Amino acid sequence: MEERPLTGISPPGRIAAPGEGIGQDELALAARNHGLPLEALRYEVTPAGLHYVLVHYDIPDTGTGADWRLTVRGRLRTPLELRLRDLLTLPSVTRRVTMECAGNGRARLSPRPVSQPWLVEAVGTADWTGVPLRAVLTEAGVAPDAVEAVFTGADHGVERGVEQDYRRSLPLPVGEDVLLAHAMNGGPLPPQHGHPLRLVVPGWYGMAHVKWLRDIELVGAAFGGYQQATAYRVRQSAEEPGEPVTRIAPRALLIPPGFPDFMSRTRVVRPGPVRLAGRAWSGYGPVVRVELSTDGGGGWADAEVLPQGGHPYAWQGWHADWTAAPGRHTLLVRATDASGRTQPPGQPWNRGGFGNNQAQAVSVVCR
Numbered sequence: 001m002e003e004r005p006l007t008g009i010s011p012p013g014r015i016a017a018p019g020e021g022i023g024q025d026e027l028a029l030a031a032r033n034h035g036l037p038l039e040a041l042r043y044e045v046t047p048a049g050l051h052y053v054l055v056h057y058d059i060p061d062t063g064t065g066a067d068w069r070l071t072v073r074g075r076l077r078t079p080l081e082l083r084l085r086d087l088l089t090l091p092s093v094t095r096r097v098t099m100e101c102a103g104n105g106r107a108r109l110s111p112r113p114v115s116q117p118w119l120v121e122a123v124g125t126a127d128w129t130g131v132p133l134r135a136v137l138t139e140a141g142v143a144p145d146a147v148e149a150v151f152t153g154a155d156h157g158v159e160r161g162v163e164q165d166y167r168r169s170l171p172l173p174v175g176e177d178v179l180l181a182h183a184m185n186g187g188p189l190p191p192q193h194g195h196p197l198r199l200v201v202p203g204w205y206g207m208a209h210v211k212w213l214r215d216i217e218l219v220g221a222a223f224g225g226y227q228q229a230t231a232y233r234v235r236q237s238a239e240e241p242g243e244p245v246t247r248i249a250p251r252a253l254l255i256p257p258g259f260p261d262f263m264s265r266t267r268v269v270r271p272g273p274v275r276l277a278g279r280a281w282s283g284y285g286p287v288v289r290v291e292l293s294t295d296g297g298g299g300w301a302d303a304e305v306l307p308q309g310g311h312p313y314a315w316q317g318w319h320a321d322w323t324a325a326p327g328r329h330t331l332l333v334r335a336t337d338a339s340g341r342t343q344p345p346g347q348p349w350n351r352g353g354f355g356n357n358q359a360q361a362v363s364v365v366c367r
Contacts, residue, residue, distance in 0.1 A: 329363075
């Protein structure tokens with residue numbers, strides 16, 4: 001459907017007032033969505049039930065998927081209508097891809113943008129199996145004047161007063177690793193992850209990976225829909241156009257050592273040698289350096305970073321040894337990728353809370 005205004009039920013985007021705690025609306029979002037329990041960083045491939053989930057509107061009823069149709073239309077030679085069974089007969093590939101929400105870390109900003117209150121847990125890595133998008137577009141025959149592909153999901157709702165289907169676009173030509181994915185970790189897509197068909201765009205934040213994909217339209221001008229031109233823009237004020245959110249900024253996360261306090265999640269470790277380990281990733285290329293501080297940032301030491309192992313879009317393992325002494329400690333970790341991008345000690349603020357990749361801090365008590 002075309003986007004249309006629907007006023008009176010969807011508040012405008014706003015920034016929390018000084019001292020304002022997380023409200024009922026944000027709690028409702030947090031209950032619907034969920035992040036990766038950080039101890040699950042131990043899995044090289046995240047089990048589907050532990051992978052982060054963000055659903056903008058509702059999980060649509062897609063049935064068994066047997067009657068699902070994907071239309072491919074617009075500026076091309078041959079419009080296509082593909083059922084799931086048609087896609088399953090085409091040559092498929094499997095890509096291991098780390099996916100992260102663009103708003104990961106938003107709840108740590110001050111002042112806080114009012115939205116899904118992520119800390120650092122909105123991430124996961126899965127083996128996605130599907131048909132390369134480029135192969136389908138080649139079959140359809142892309143017209144010379146096509147500049148973008150617009151992807152429409154089956155989820156429908158209202159955001160900031162705009163009634164809409166969830167729609168995003170990618171510039172043409174698309175990368176060879178972009179997938180029309182029909183399987184996750186060797187099984188059918190779970191409902192919350194886009195069953196029966198979704199887009200997977202390696203290296204890009206999660207907003208680009210349109211779920212419950214039902215339509216692809218090739219257009220001759222830049223797509224100006226809400227999720228492209230209004231949402232997912234890095235801006236300092238509501239009035240400026242901002243820059244689009246695209247690729248994932250570098251990040252390293254620590255598997256929490258020891259065992260936790262229930263409420264504060266402060267970690268407790270015993271004195272002596274402690275192996276610290278975690279994962280690091282970037283949408284701009286491999287991570288080439290992970291640094292660890294065990295004294296709150298007073299000094300940094302290099303960890304050992306494991307190679308990508310044939311998975312250029314997946315996170316990398318890292319580890320370092322630490323001798324824990326009695327007392328309280330703040331562990332910090334940060335990553336640098338091959339492009340020279342590194343995690344900042346503090347996050348430059350933006351109105352949507354996007355791309356917040358400041359260095360992770362983990363509180364530890366040794367006793």
